[in-house]
Amino acid sequence: MFECQEFEDACKELDNPVIDEYEFFVEAMNVKIYRKYKESSGLYEYKTFGVLEGISPDICAKVYTDLEYRKEWDKYAKELYEFKEGEVTGIYWNVNFPFPMYNRDYVFVRETKEFDLDGRHIWVVLGKSAPFESVRERSRTIRVDDFQQSMCMTSDGGSGTKALMHYYDNPKGMLPTWLINWAAKTGVPNFISDMKKHCEKYPEYLEKKSKKEKKSTGTA
Template sequence: MCQPRGYLHIYLRSETGLYKYKVFGVLKDCPPALLADVYMDLDYRKQWDQYVKELYEKECDGKIVVYWEVKYPFPMSNRDYVYIRQRRDLDMEGRKIHVVLAQSTSVPQFAERPDVIRVKGYKQSLAIESDGKKGSKVFMYYFDNPGGQIPSWLINWAAKNGVPSFLNDMAKACKTYLKKN
């Protein structure tokens, strides 16, 4: 089974009440290229990520822009993201590293919705490489400004449960993706 193993470290750093997350982990039996493919496949993510309400890409001014609405627990409002992303597959002296970069953007094609809070400050960097066996080492840097007041219990839940659960779901999605293709 493709599950996190070895270690999963999550570091939180607060600046003016906003948090930056750094995640280091290993997913055994999930090859790096497969993990990167699963991460980039938005249609497939809608099947396995329970927090996706809406997710799609659209070309805007010659760029591919992603729209993503995330379900938040009641009574909080959902958040949405409008961002550009790119994937690069690098060869660093024989080490294959898959890098995904994402950053919020503003385009008129995605107007803000009255019942959803727009996350305007979002940045993510993801690097995936082989663990030297059949799995992947993962490093992720993540920052967003979710807007509004986010209770500390939700921030703590995200760090302690949300990120590990997401990685477990992603690991399961890798196995299913193999069967899908």
């Protein structure tokens, strides 16, 4: 799905983000957001980097990739699940948009790899749009077919997570400028805040899930 070089490039940017062609956009919660204008679409791609204090990178990586848990705390995730088409595993994600706009949905592939580099353990998660014949477009929902994201995480040297995210998508349609600005300036920091809070709750979630599974199977 992804080339080894893509994972290596993501790792390199943890310490030296490549932002020469980007402009500073906003900073919140120890996280800086930079953006670069894409003439082909008239939209921006973003790079976000900073530290999630008090959250270990292994928990951060698990929460970031746990779809079932994400559905419990992300109010914008209307539907989110994995599916198989042949030998390929895909992800379907339906995102709530404010009324009267149509929801957007994504069909994409994702891959996670772990590396040990320069004495550090690093998690890299890559995702991008992919065509799947078994997942048809729905009425009153706009399919986002130009999406890519990379997330790279490692220890900040203490009890926190140093992270860098590179993100771009084209949601199509005539979205108002206020919504785009809100998503970048407010939505991203809010997502980071929510994720930090639910990273702290993740061990409790896993314990409850384990008890529920044992009860359903009748095991002690």
